[in-house]
Amino acid sequence: MKKSIALFAGVTAVSVAALAATPALARPMTPEDVSRLADVGGIAVSPDGARIAFGRGQLPDILSGAENGSTDTRLHVATAAMAAQDFLPEGMDVSGIRFSPDGRMISFLWKPEGEDDAHTALYGIPVAGGGHRRLAGIEGADIRSYEWAPDGRTVYAIAAAATDPRREAESEAGFNAVIYEEEQRFNRLFAVTPGSEAEPRALAIEGHVTELRVAPDGDWLALRWAPTTRVDDSFTSQRVVIVDADDGAIRTTVETPGKIDDFEISPDGSTLSLIAAVDRHDPAPTTLHMVNPVTGTFTAVNAGAAEAVVDTEWLADGRLATIFHVGAQSELRFYDASGTVTATVDPGALILRRIEAAGDRLAAVADAPTHANELFLFDGGGFARWTTLNPWLADIDMGEQRTMTYRSRDGHTVEGIVIEPVGGAPSGGAPAILTVHGGPEAHYSNGWLTRYSMAGQVGAGRGYAVFYPNYRGSTAYGTDFSKLHQGDYAGGEFNDLVDGIQALGAEGLVDLDRVGITGGSYGGYATAWGATALTEHFAAAVMFVGISNQISKFGTGDIPNEMYLVHSRAWPWEDWQAMLEVSPIFHAGQARTPILILHGEDDTRVDPGQSYELYNALRIRTETPVRLVLYPGEGHGNQQAAARYDYNVRLMRWMDHYLTGPGGEPPAPRIALPEGTVGTAASE
Structure with a gap:
């Protein structure tokens, strides 16, 4: 019950x-x-609870x-409801917002602009007024994360690897070859005295450290640790290690068997809370564990429950x-x-x-x-x-937003979220945009669902029903549900998508002849599958950083072992034909769905070659409209403002063209920028 x-009285709020x-x-x-x-x-709360500091990102x-x-990200401080103030000069983009243990200072990480040799260092600003000042830095390297010791006299900082002057000189001379996965550069751990000229004290750690917590008595640290810098190990081999705060010697390792997430130390230091997977095949860390930091023993608190701890x-x-x-x-x-x-x-x-x-x-x-x-x-x-x-x-x-459940064709209950068209659906149903999340070890929540890569309320305002299914493989429904997709690429998981659209058609909300599909990463894989193997169900598709060939994906991405453990449960060479047949390129010849393919040129998770493969297969084998758009400098998801805006405009324009517009040949290659935007004339 x-x-x-x-518990928390005396709060003034709206x-x-x-x-x-x-x-x-x-x-x-x-x-x-x-x-x-x-x-x-x-966000950070001051020790006395009087202030809340937060980063305002835009x-x-x-x-x-x-x-x-x-x-x-700008630093703001709130002392009451709707009473936040900007706390730093304009233009300071900060991270790692904390309060000092005595509450008199807000600390943050910042890299000054305009200085060629500048590195991210630790800064602080008094809460009572005054300017910001540098508290600590690591010579020649960025500080990536940090935590205060409880006494306030020490800060433990994780910094990037030291620069190698000889290697830099070789690179400047043109000898800049990169040896893949053989030149590991581990992060380093330091104890620094804020505001002092004393040299940082290095704590020797063998392995790659990316996050830390400090025990209440300051005697030990809990670290997020991996044996190598490989991305695959950051997924499959991370562990929490307990180390001595004086010299970094490992006292114990918490040997949870799979992925890990947030960990925190209790006020008396007797317990470590840890979000972790229950086994090496668990797709995501969603189970709460209580850990004894002395022995490393742990107990799963909510194992098997249909939920995810966040x-x-x-x-x-x-x-x-x-x-x-x-x-x-x-x-x-x-x-x-x-x-x-x-x-x-x-x-x-x-x-x-x-x-x-x-x-x-x-x-x-x-x-x-x-x-x-x-x-x-x-x-x-x-x-x-x-x-x-x-x-x-x-x-x-805004369009009305609600959750809905439906039965898959093989009897599973699947939940999804629907944003209905503003003003409601017309007789015969509205055009629809099916939006597929990546992972698939992720989920949509019934919250804010309008982003650069998701139509959301923009779609609803244009008359679309926008559907977000939590198909099998999704988290927040228990580990058993998140494992249902394993060993079944493009099978029941993608049938769930069609079954959801069919359910919305049956209730009269969606016109089944005008359905578009979109998604990124694994959602991009679903989009490519929808445009090829399931082409009869979709009249338009927008694929982002998606998979088109499950064989070449193993050899060109940075997580082959993670793919094996929590997705395919088989290696391609165990059955080349089976892996080929769950690849969209295998079905490209039957595609009739116009598809827009978008990809970051610097993507290491899903190599851009995946998009090239699908583009060329469709262009050569069919007359189906296809366009490939590449974003220079972007990786597995767009980060820059221009690339995000370009994506959102292209997504909506492609759907409009093929679901509610004339169809036929694709719209113009370039988008039209709003009046007053730099480069407007060149975009027309």
């Missing part, structure tokens, strides 16, 4: 219900709106002439606050140190993403169907909203 609790009641009936959402969305990123406004770039945070009274995603919704759950549930809180329409606690306050980052990530404060019984970073969303006429 769910119980509400009252209720979520009051904000949700704001009317919004002005205009449809546009790609230009998507490009200017702001988000709450990392892309540069390239449509108004700003220089292209990735997300800028984030954890110990409270001062020794209880563990935990975010769970249960299907498409979320909840906050409290445990004691033994792993016994003491209370559960239903956040209503909010999808909780992250939590942080200090003093008597628990803060959260959460989104909802009507807004992107915002800052919330838990007030004992629910969540009070503390920020509104995108007030203009109140002027958007």
Whole structure:
């Protein structure tokens, strides 16, 4: 039975219900709106609970002439609801926001612009006023993450590998050959004294360290560790190791068998909470474990439950606050140190993403169907909203968003999320955009679903029903469900997609003759499969960084072992023909679905060759409209503002052209930029 609790009193806040009641009936959402969305990123609560620091992330406004770039994160500090202030000079893009243990300073990582030899270092700014100053740095290397020791006299920092002057000189002379996977450059661990000129003290760690926590007594550290720098090992071989805070000597290793995620140390240091997989074939770390940091022994708390733990945070009274995603919704759950549930809180329409606690306050980052990530404060019984970073969303006429379930053809219950067209579907059903998540060890929550790669409310404003299925293989429904896709590439998992669309057609929401499919990574694989093997079901497709050949994918990506362990459960050479037949290129000759293929030129997860293979197979074997668009400098997902906007415009334009427009030959190769954008004339 769910119980509400009252722990954090005296909170001044604006209720979520009051904000949700704001009317919004002005205009449809546009790609230009998507490009200017702001988000709450990392958060930190001051030791006395009086302040919450957070990062406000937003892309540069390239449509108004700003220089292209990735997300800028500005430091803000809130002392009450709707009372946040910018805390640093304009243009400072920061990360790693923390409070010093005495609460008198906010620390952050920053790299000064305009200095050729500058590196990311640790900076701080007093909360009582004054300018920022450099606290510590590692000569010739970036600090990548850090944590304060409880006494405030030491900061433990993870820094990049040291530069090699000889190697740099060779590279400048033209000898810049890269030896694949044989020149590992491990991160390094240091103890530094903030504000001091003392040399950082190196802690010798054999292996690659990417994250750390400091014990309450400062005697030991918990590290996220992998034996190599290989991406594959970051998925399959990461472990938590407990090391001596003085010299880095490993005391114990927590030998969980598969992937790991968030880990936190209890206030008395007796317990480590760890989100981890239950075995080496578990697709994702979604199970809560309680760990003895002395012996390394661990116990799974919620193994087998149809849910996924997302984030954890110990409270001062020794209880563990935990975010769970249960299907498409979320909840906050409290445990004691033994792993016994003491209370559960239903956040209503909010999808909780992250939590942080200090003093008597628990803060959260959460989104909802009507807004992107915002800052919330838990007030004992629910969540009070503390920020509104995108007030203009109140002027958007949004489509109704809801969850739905349906039965797959082989009897499984599958959940999905639907955004209905603004104003409702016409007689005969609306055109639809099926949006497939990657992984497939991921899931959609019933929160904010409008991003550069997802039509969301932009689609709803143009009359589309937008459908987000959590097909088999998805997380948040238990490990058994997330394993259902294994050893069955493109089988039941992709049949679930068609079955979902058919269910929406049966209820009259969707016109089954006007369905588009889109997705990235594994969702790109589903899109390519929909456009080839399942072409009769889809009238348009937009594939992003997707897989077209499961044989060559093994040899050209950076996670072949992860693919084997949690996806295929077989190597290509065990049955070449079977692996070929679950590849979209094998079915390209029957494709009748116009497909737009998008890919980052620097993608190492799914090599751009996967897109070239499908493009050429379709171009040579069929008359089906196909276009390949490459994004220079982008990897497995676009980061730059221009590339994101370009993607969103192309996605909607392709769907409009083939689902509601004239069809036939593809639209013009270049997109038309809004008036006033740099380069507008050249785009016409």
